[in-house]
Amino acid sequence: xxxxxxxxxxxxxxxxxxxxxxxxxxxxxxxxxxxxxxxxxxxxxxxxxxxxxxxxxxxxxxxxxxxxxxxxxxxxxxxxxxxxxxxxxxxxxxxxxxxxxxxxxxxxxxxxxxxxxxxxxxxxxxxxxxxxxxxxxxxxxxxxxxxxxxxxxxxxxxxxxxxxxxxxxxxxxxxxxxxxxxxxxxxxxxxxxxxxxxxxxxxxxxxxxxxxxxxxxxxxxxxxxxxxxxxxxxxxxxxxxxxxxxxxxxxxxxxxxxxxxxxxxxxxxxxxxxxxxxxxxxxxxxxxxxxxxxxxxxxxxxxxxxxxxxxxxxxxxxxxxxxxxxxxxxxxxxxxxxxxxxxxxxxxxxxxxxxxxxxxxxxxxxxxxxxxxxxxxxxxxxxxxxxxxxx
Amino acid sequence: xxxxxxxxxxxxxxxxxxxxxxxxxxxxxxxxxxxxxxxxxxxxxxxxxxxxxxxxxxxxxxxxxxxxxxxxxxxxxxxxxxxxxxxxxxxxxxxxxxxxxxxxxxxxxxxxxxxxxxxxxxxxxxxxxxxxxxxxxxxxxxxxxxxxxxxxxxxxxxxxxxxxxxxxxxxxxxxxxxxxxxxxxxxxxxxxxxxxxxxxxxxxxxxxxxxxxxxxxxxxxxxxxxxxxxxxxxxxxxxxxxxxxxxxxxxxxxxxxxxxxxxxxxxxxxxxxxxxxxxxxxxxxxxxxxxxxxxxxxxxxxxxxxxxxxxxxxxxxxxxxxxxxxxxxxxxxxxxxxxxxxxxxxxxxxxxxxxxxxxxxxxxxxxxxxxxxxxxxxxxxxxxxxxxxxxxxxxxxxxxxxxxx
Numbered sequence: 001x002x003x004x005x006x007x008x009x010x011x012x013x014x015x016x017x018x019x020x021x022x023x024x025x026x027x028x029x030x031x032x033x034x035x036x037x038x039x040x041x042x043x044x045x046x047x048x049x050x051x052x053x054x055x056x057x058x059x060x061x062x063x064x065x066x067x068x069x070x071x072x073x074x075x076x077x078x079x080x081x082x083x084x085x086x087x088x089x090x091x092x093x094x095x096x097x098x099x100x101x102x103x104x105x106x107x108x109x110x111x112x113x114x115x116x117x118x119x120x121x122x123x124x125x126x127x128x129x130x131x132x133x134x135x136x137x138x139x140x141x142x143x144x145x146x147x148x149x150x151x152x153x154x155x156x157x158x159x160x161x162x163x164x165x166x167x168x169x170x171x172x173x174x175x176x177x178x179x180x181x182x183x184x185x186x187x188x189x190x191x192x193x194x195x196x197x198x199x200x201x202x203x204x205x206x207x208x209x210x211x212x213x214x215x216x217x218x219x220x221x222x223x224x225x226x227x228x229x230x231x232x233x234x235x236x237x238x239x240x241x242x243x244x245x246x247x248x249x250x251x252x253x254x255x256x257x258x259x260x261x262x263x264x265x266x267x268x269x270x271x272x273x274x275x276x277x278x279x280x281x282x283x284x285x286x287x288x289x290x291x292x293x294x295x296x297x298x299x300x301x302x303x304x305x306x307x308x309x310x311x312x313x314x315x316x317x318x319x320x321x322x323x324x325x326x327x328x329x330x331x332x333x334x335x336x337x338x339x340x341x342x343x344x345x346x347x348x349x350x351x352x353x354x355x356x357x358x359x360x361x362x363x364x365x366x367x368x369x370x371x372x373x374x375x376x377x378x379x380x381x382x383x384x385x386x387x388x389x390x391x
Numbered sequence: 392x393x394x395x396x397x398x399x400x401x402x403x404x405x406x407x408x409x410x411x412x413x414x415x416x417x418x419x420x421x422x423x424x425x426x427x428x429x430x431x432x433x434x435x436x437x438x439x440x441x442x443x444x445x446x447x448x449x450x451x452x453x454x455x456x457x458x459x460x461x462x463x464x465x466x467x468x469x470x471x472x473x474x475x476x477x478x479x480x481x482x483x484x485x486x487x488x489x490x491x492x493x494x495x496x497x498x499x500x501x502x503x504x505x506x507x508x509x510x511x512x513x514x515x516x517x518x519x520x521x522x523x524x525x526x527x528x529x530x531x532x533x534x535x536x537x538x539x540x541x542x543x544x545x546x547x548x549x550x551x552x553x554x555x556x557x558x559x560x561x562x563x564x565x566x567x568x569x570x571x572x573x574x575x576x577x578x579x580x581x582x583x584x585x586x587x588x589x590x591x592x593x594x595x596x597x598x599x600x601x602x603x604x605x606x607x608x609x610x611x612x613x614x615x616x617x618x619x620x621x622x623x624x625x626x627x628x629x630x631x632x633x634x635x636x637x638x639x640x641x642x643x644x645x646x647x648x649x650x651x652x653x654x655x656x657x658x659x660x661x662x663x664x665x666x667x668x669x670x671x672x673x674x675x676x677x678x679x680x681x682x683x684x685x686x687x688x689x690x691x692x693x694x695x696x697x698x699x700x701x702x703x704x705x706x707x708x709x710x711x712x713x714x715x716x717x718x719x720x721x722x723x724x725x726x727x728x729x730x731x732x733x734x735x736x737x738x739x740x741x742x743x744x745x746x747x748x749x750x751x752x753x754x755x756x757x758x759x760x761x762x763x764x765x766x767x768x769x770x771x772x773x774x775x776x777x778x779x780x781x782x783x784x785x786x787x788x789x790x791x792x793x794x795x796x
Contacts, residue, residue: 148671149664222665227636231747255631257554258706295672336672337640 005385008035008105008132010124011116014054015044018277019193019301020116024050026194026378032385035110037101053104062100069103080106080130087126098123106130111389114168118142119153121160133165133388138174138188141223144296144319147181157181166388168381170298171320189384192323193301194377197369200281200308212350214245215287215311217280217302218294220253225293225316227259231339232293234263236346243346245291248283249274285309289349294318295336304372307331307364312357314345324371330363401516401795402431404538406525408438410451417596417711418521422447424788430795433513437525454509468505475508482511486535493531493562507532517541517795519571523548523560530562541794543571546708546729549580551632560584571794573709574730592794595733596709597787600779603691603718621652621760624697624721626690626712627704629660629681634705634726636669637749641703643673644753650760654701655680657693694719699759703744703752704728714782717741717774722767724755740774 007027011020014036021044027034028047036046040054055065073081084106088094105113105127113127114135119142128134147154161182168191169175175188218224226247233245250256250271260269275283280302284290290306292315299320306313307324313331315321316338325331332349334341349357403425411418422432432449455471457464475483483504490500507529510518518533519541520526526542533540542563549572553559564584570591572578578591623642627633635656642654656666656679663681670679682693694700700716702725709730716723717734723741725731735741744755759767780786 145664145668149667222631222662252555254551254555258551258632261554262705295669337669 004031004033005112005382005389006033006035006108006110007385008037008108008110008113009116010037010105010113010120012038012120014038014040014052015042016116022194022196022374023377023381026374027381030378030382032382035108037105053108055100055104062096066096066100066103069107070099072107073103077107083129084126087129091122093123102126105132112385114385118157119146121164122156125160125163128163128165133391134163135166135168135384135388136161136164137168137170138178138183139170139298143174143177144298145223154181165391166384168384171323173320173323174298189380189387191377191380191384192372193299193304194372194374195304195308195368196374197308200305210242212241212243212289212346213287214243214289214291214346215248215283216246216250216291216293217248217284218292218300219249219274220251220256223294223296225295225337226250226253226256228316228337228339229291229293229342230256230259230263230265230269232291232342232346233265233268235339235343237263237265237268239343239347241347241350243268245269246272246283246287248272248280281305281309284311287311289314289346291342291346292316292321293342297321299324303331304368308368308372310361310365312349312360313364314342314349316342324367328360330360330367401429402433402514403795404433404435404510404513404515404518405521406435406437406510406518406529407521408436408525410434410436410447419447420597420784420787421791422449424784424791425795427788428792430792433515435510452509452513454506457505471505471508472501475504475511479508479511482535483508486511486531489531489534503528503531511536514538519543521545523563524552524556526563526568527556527559530566534567539569540566541569541571544577544581544708545573546577546706547632549577549708550706550729569794574733576729576733577708580729592790594787594790594794595782596711596714597782597784598711598714598718598778600718600783602687603694603715604779605695605720605775619651621650621756622696622698623652623654623701623756624657624693624699624716625654625701625703626657626693626715627702628658629656629662629666631662632704632706634703634728634746635662635666637705637747638701638703638752639666639669639673639675639679640749641701641752641756642675642678644749645756646675646678648753648757650757653678653680655682655693655697657682657685657690659684690715691719694721697721699724699756701752701756702726702731703746704731705746707731709734713741714778718778718782720771720775722759722762722770723774724752724759726752735774736777738770740770740777 009024015021024034028049034050036052036054038054040056043052055062084102088098109130110132112133112135113124115121115124116137118136121136124134147157158181161178167178167183167188169188170193172190175190178188179185216229236243245268251273256271260266284306290311290313292300292303294300294316295318297319303313303315315325315333316336317333318336322333325333327333332345334345425432434449434451436451436453457467486504487500490503510532515536515538518538521543523542523544564586570581571594572581572591573596575593578593581591582588625638645652670676694716700721700723702710702713704726705728707728707730713723713725713734717740723735725735725743726746727743728746732743735743737743742755744751
């Protein structure tokens with residue numbers, strides 16, 4: 001029988017994003033001991049095999065926390081502590097905050113330390129000196145655009161990526177991006193994000209309406225490319241199509257507010273504040289079409305959710321989206337930064353017979369079941385952890 | 392008061408968010424111009440830090456900052472309140488009365504009084520708010536101190552602030568105010584809110600035409616040769632309203648069409664990451680230079696080297712950078728955002744292209760690149776002449792004196 005693994009998951013904050021939390025729960029169900037480090041915002045209910053070792057942000061708490069681990073290490077593993085201190089000094093990180101972050105990890109000494117966000121990678125290279133394997137997730141802005149706009153980040157990636165024991169790529173495309181910074185291809189493991197499909201409640205077919213209901217969901221950020229869908233809305237309006245477009249998470253962004261006003265789309269477009277997970281699921285389920293106009297993505301979770309819910313998707317062909325969507329088969333793909341193409345795709349969807357749309361929805365759901373089930377994700381991550389820890 | 396020639400010195404209170412920096416020629420020029428014409432100017436700073444160097448030769452009064460613990464804020468508020476009552480009892484009472492008369496609850500009236508009391512002790516003929524949003528919450532100060540009220544709208548405050556703060560100008564627009572705007576389009580847009588035409592003065596921005604002029608005469612000999620690399624320049628803050636992502640998309644179209652070009656963006660700002668990423672993703676990173684923020688001397692150097700100046704803004708009050716480019720004899724292609732089509736006269740002093748349409752922008756740049764040299768020279772000369780005559784600092788100063796008379 002294989003020895004139970006001790007995996008540390010580090011995203012900087014506890015709790016983390018929905019998908020990281022889903023991974024934590026899934027790993028614990030597989031009997032893996034999961035250790036969570038970082039700032040403790042609040043502690044969600046975790047199974048017994050998950051140990052929360054984070055710290056509160058108050059100065060007193062951090063002081064006591066540091067004192068505890070300094071004493072433990074000083075008394076029982078002083079040599080290790082001195083090695084770590086030397087490492088931190090060499091990297092100019094011998095401040096108290098760095099020690100608050102690192103001492104508990106050294107004390108716990110997990111088999112694998114899994115860093116979720118690449119920009120923080122350099123802070124954790126030291127774990128390898130203590131026999132801990134270093135795994136990095138390749139996701140989001142940290143890979144997609146930060147190293148392009150910031151040469152220092154790119155240089156750090158080039159220094160550090162060749163040393164990483166294993167990469168978790170959320171898509172094949174993002175894995176290839178990482179290879180540009182020296183990630184060794186054999187160490188890149190593509191593990192797609194998984195949904196808890198048991199909790200997905202497919203809505204009964206939406207009520208008939210002559211008005212097409214479009215939706216986008218995402219934070220107010222330029223990477224989401226909403227200016228392109230808004231320009232597309234203007235084209236749709238000019239073509240005489242009746243539609244309503246809801247951007248969940250698009251409120252309070254004056255750029256979009258102005259664009260809606262400037263293009264005279266006040267009656268067609270609604271910018272809504274961020275909503276709870278349940279509310280978002282409900283809104284996606286009610287919509288006819290989800291639009292993903294992003295200029296870059298790993299694989300957008302919201303698209304997976306829409307496909308699972310039986311809502312048709314028009315997505316830009318960015319990042320790993322083509323690994324999920326096959327144009328005209330289980331959704332629709334359009335080029336990035338192309339409002340005309342988005343508008344044409346929406347018109348194409350509207351012109352298709354319901355039987356065809358139903359077939360696309362069914363294929364979309366089948367794709368999610370085959371490729372993005374939470375169990376598949378957990379299995380993939382376990383395989384990655386086992387592989388790196390057996391090396 | 393306020394009609395006929397200046398019989399006695401007029402005192403103008405100018406309200407700004409911060410003291411104008413060294414490079415902010417608009418307010419500096421305005422203050423110096425008014426002083427030269429015999430006006431006294433008092434500068435009221437409502438948000439700026441006291442640490443900022445203030446080298447303007449006029450009285451500068453900063454608003455108190457209510458910050459710190461709840462107790463500190465309370466003590467400060469009590470101090471300001473009693474100071475206002477003792478030093479300016481009539482003005483304080485009048486301000487309070489006006490607020491109550493407009494239906495503000497008691498707490499709001501006191502808050503507004505505390506916020507504005509630092510201006511009460513200054514007898515003024517005019518109280519002029521430098522931006523629309525600065526007048527919000529201060530609508531009754533001018534009347535309370537017995538001054539006339541003026542408000543400048545600069546673009547952002549007229550078009551964007553109301554989207555973020557709906558109805559923010561509801562009280563302002565029913566208050567007796569003389570408005571200064573930068574363009575006739577802004578005037579029209581202000582009139583939609585029920586402001587009478589006679590209360591709105593269009594005073595265009597101005598530039599230092601002595602500095603921004605083609606001293607080398609290089610434009611005379613400048614010809615656009617199809618084989619050479621077309622030098623395209625934009626001077627703008629890296630902000631979404633400048634439409635730079637659309638500009639980059641237009642450059643991509645130029646590249647696809649085989650036009651050799653180099654595009655330099657002078658300026659920095661919050662959208663740097665977005666724009667660098669766009670240039671990279673669009674495959675034109677090598678053709679685009681992000682030059683960062685530069686001194687006027689270096690801006691001038693870039694303009695001297697430019698063949699075409701592009702300002703493809705989404706929202707723009709008027710835009711001094713386009714005036715500077717025209718004054719330097721650079722052929723300008725701009726969007727039709729608000730004041731830009733008054734800044735550049737389509738086909739007379741440059742070209743105006745509908746906004747948010749990179750294909751049209753690319754097409755226009757190509758037309759300009761292939762322009763008959765004689766036509767190009769005609770347009771450059773017309774642009775230089777128009778800016779030199781109509782958008783110089785002296786002209787602007789004269790207009791502002793007229794504004795207060």
